Amino acid sequence: VVTPMFKKILIANRGEIAVRVIRACRELGIASVAVYSEVDRAALHVRKADEAYCIGPASARDSYLNVERILDAAQRSGCDAVHPGYGFLSENAQFAQACQDAGLRFIGPTPAAMKMMGSKTRARQAMERVGVSCVPGSTHSLEFAEAARVAAQVGYPIMLKAAAGGGGKGMRWVGSAEELRSSFDAARSESERAFGDNEIYIEKFIKNPRHIEMQVLADEHGHIVYLGERECSLQRRHQKVLEESPSPIVDAELRQRMGETAVRVAVAGGYTNAGTVEFLVDQNRNFYFLEMNTRLQVEHPLTELITGLDLVHLQIRIAAGEELPFAQSDAHIRGHAMECRIYAEDPDNNFFPSPGKITLLIEPSGPGIRTDSGMYEGWTVPVDYDPLLAKLIAYGSDRRQTIMRLERALGEFFVGGIKSNVSLFRKVLRDPDFMTGEIDTGFLDRLLSKPDAEPQEKEYAHIAAIAAGLFAAMDQNSQPRAIAENAGPWRKKSLPVSRNGTSSWKQAARLDALR
Amino acid sequence: MVLDVLIDGETHRLELARHGGGWLCCLNGRESALDASLVRPNVLSLLMEGAVYEVKREITPVGLHFWIGGEKYSAEVYDPRSFRTRRHAAAASDGVQKLVALMPGKVVRVLVPEKSQVQAGQGVLVVEAMKMQNELKSPKQGVVKRILAAEGAAVNAGDVLAIVE
Numbered sequence: 240v241v242t243p244m245f246k247k248i249l250i251a252n253r254g255e256i257a258v259r260v261i262r263a264c265r266e267l268g269i270a271s272v273a274v275y276s277e278v279d280r281a282a283l284h285v286r287k288a289d290e291a292y293c294i295g296p297a298s299a300r301d302s303y304l305n306v307e308r309i310l311d312a313a314q315r316s317g318c319d320a321v322h323p324g325y326g327f328l329s330e331n332a333q334f335a336q337a338c339q340d341a342g343l344r345f346i347g348p349t350p351a352a353m354k355m356m357g358s359k360t361r362a363r364q365a366m367e368r369v370g371v372s373c374v375p376g377s378t379h380s381l382e383f384a385e386a387a388r389v390a391a392q393v394g395y396p397i398m399l400k401a402a403a404g405g406g407g408k409g410m411r412w413v414g415s416a417e418e419l420r421s422s423f424d425a426a427r428s429e430s431e432r433a434f435g436d437n438e439i440y441i442e443k444f445i446k447n448p449r450h451i452e453m454q455v456l457a458d459e460h461g462h463i464v465y466l467g468e469r470e471c472s473l474q475r476r477h478q479k480v481l482e483e484s485p486s487p488i489v490d491a492e493l494r495q496r497m498g499e500t501a502v503r504v505a506v507a508g509g510y511t512n513a514g515t516v517e518f519l520v521d522q523n524r525n526f527y528f529l530e531m532n533t534r535l536q537v538e539h540p541l542t543e544l545i546t547g548l549d550l551v552h553l554q555i556r557i558a559a560g561e562e563l564p565f566a567q568s569d570a571h572i573r574g575h576a577m578e579c580r581i582y583a584e585d586p587d588n589n590f591f592p593s594p595g596k597i598t599l600l601i602e603p604s605g606p607g608i609r610t611d612s613g614m615y616e617g618w619t620v621p622v623d624y625d626p627l628l629a630k631l632i633a634y635g636s637d638r639r640q641t642i643m644r645l646e647r648a649l650g651e652f653f654v655g656g657i658k659s660n661v662s663l664f665r666k667v668l669r670d671p672d673f674m675t676g677e678i679d680t681g682f683l684d685r686l687l688s689k690p691d692a693e694p695q696e697k698e699y700a701h702i703a704a705i706a707a708g709l710f711a712a713m714d715q716n717s718q719p720r721a722i723a724e725n726a727g728p729w730r731k732k733s734l735p736v737s738r739n740g741t742s743s744w745k746q747a748a749r750l751d752a753l754r
Numbered sequence: 755m756v757l758d759v760l761i762d763g764e765t766h767r768l769e770l771a772r773h774g775g776g777w778l779c780c781l782n783g784r785e786s787a788l789d790a791s792l793v794r795p796n797v798l799s800l801l802m803e804g805a806v807y808e809v810k811r812e813i814t815p816v817g818l819h820f821w822i823g824g825e826k827y828s829a830e831v832y833d834p835r836s837f838r839t840r841r842h843a844a845a846a847s848d849g850v851q852k853l854v855a856l857m858p859g860k861v862v863r864v865l866v867p868e869k870s871q872v873q874a875g876q877g878v879l880v881v882e883a884m885k886m887q888n889e890l891k892s893p894k895q896g897v898v899k900r901i902l903a904a905e906g907a908a909v910n911a912g913d914v915l916a917i918v919e
């Protein structure tokens with residue numbers, strides 16, 4: 240039985256990922272509906288969609304997290320499915336359930352699978368049952384006395400983590416028994432504040448591990464495949480900054496073991512659609528289950544480039560009830576891909592966010608370059624959301640070529656008017672340890688704490704001086720007054736007043752052409 | 755035309771004259787011929803002695819910058835004949851100083867009342883943007899003449915928030 244594809248999909252997100260999903264919809268002949276907050280009227284995802292509805296004020300709580308308004312927009316516009324993107328409501332089981340109750344397909348796993356994976360302690364219990372090794376520690380929530388016992392058992396240092404956690408919140412490193420009490424209380428209250436849940440569990444601290452994740456894809460007919468790993472060790476404050484695939488330390492044998500483990504994890508969770516199983520990998524290449532992300536990842540383009548698949552297309556097809564169009568033995572990886580997350584933040588000022596108007600934007604292109612962007616020149620980056628502007632992804636036949644391409648593309652990339660972290664990536668790509676693949680989760684902190692090499696003599700001060708003068712001289716020609724004087728015959732016409740927002744100049748030109 | 759150009763704080767004397775389709779330029783006494791094309795607003799393609807340079811101009815509330823090959827240069831351009839610009843340049847280093855919001859956000863705290871004495875580097879206001887707080891500090895020792903934004907007020911990049919004299 241061929242299930243009819245969706246006719247119209249609402250994208251419950253903003254920024255580059257909303258644009259990404261809208262593009263997939265258009266490719267599949269599906270109409271797209273954007274939702275936006277009051278400050279996002281001019282955002283790129285609104286411009287790209289077929290329909291768009293305002294769902295409330297700037298604050299995410301009142302708009303992009305507002306289930307009622309989003310479902311209302313979906314029903315009003317006659318959608319048959321909802322794609323949640325990442326972040327916002329993407330891992331919210333109640334939202335998935337609410338979609339289902341409203342007669343909309345949620346493009347993702349079932350609410351039950353999300354709920355199980357959403358609780359880190361419940362996920363750990365399930366993994367223990369199916370024999371997937373987790374980082375040593377506790378598999379359930381602890382009171383202090385028990386926490387002290389478990390910590391002594393696995394040995395300090397340990398990590399305290401929030402069961403509902405993510406993004407480094409409610410997480411504490413504890414070096415010794417003396418520090419446990421205060422850290423325990425702090426982690427607990429932070430978790431309470433951030434997630435409305437105070438469950439805390441313990442994991443043994445693994446020094447400078449690698450963070451490697453495995454992409455899985457499961458349809459609703461019992462087929463499941465793994466699609467290779469992504470190395471995500473380059474992090475700052477537990478936020479990924481640069482990712483690559485394949486990992487420099489994963490060979491075919493390890494990939495198969497990690498992949499088969501990831502499949503076991505997904506099966507244990509009754510998982511469907513696209514998901515990611517995260518592992519910590521120690522210095523001896525032992526890997527431990529960390530958590531499962533029940534959504535499309537920011538870094539999913541890496542997998543798309545090395546497998547040749549389109550994960551968003553597949554997500555939509557799976558949600559529509561189609562079978563996976565290929566088997567595990569058909570999934571091959573080829574080449575190397577690397578992604579830079581371009582953030583509106585100032586690398587010279589402790590990565591302070593830098594919203595504001597983008598006065599000039601030059602995006603790179605050419606062989607092996609993909610940019611997934613949510614920005615455009617003239618757009619004002621709002622202060623209210625995550626500062627991810629775009630992802631710059633390079634693809635090459637091997638890691639070395641990919642790095643060279645990425646460096647070339649970064650040289651072409653220019654974001655003017657606001658600060659961006661483009662310069663950070665130049666530093667990373669030239670680092671000798673990075674070039675040989677010697678990376679772990681401590682890499683970026685070490686790189687950033689290194690004193691800058693001798694401040695290099697700038698080469699182009701004389702060019703800058705000449706350019707400053709030339710801009711001043713040549714700009715006179717582009718003054719509005721000068722244009723009016725040179726406009727010749729146009730000046731004599733009374734220009735029609737624009738009613739539809741196009742410029743009067745354009746309309747005058749069109750009138751000329753009609754004559 | 756003759757200009758004084760300040761690049762990263764260093765003054766250069768620049769003379770420019772149109773020559774054929776291009777320009778003749780004399781920088782600090784050194785002459786060269788060049789060809790320049792404003793390829794799009796804020797992007798200048800420069801050809802000098804066979805070498806190609808692409809220069810990007812960035813105008814922000816905090817000043818004028820040029821980018822060449824990943825390097826950033828701060829710049830100020832003065833007409834040496836103009837008394838006004840020189841006087842303006844002098845005023846910038848002392849006298850009345852403005853505290854300007856560097857990005858859009860919200861004033862979360864005013865740390866000192868009007869008329870109070872402040873030291874150079876002392877915090878005057880705290881502005882929050884993207885969930886992070888940034889303290890605006892007094893650039894000089896003096897008196898806070900005016901506080902122009904109340905706590906809770908939304909501000910745009912370039913807004914003057916306080917005046918120190």
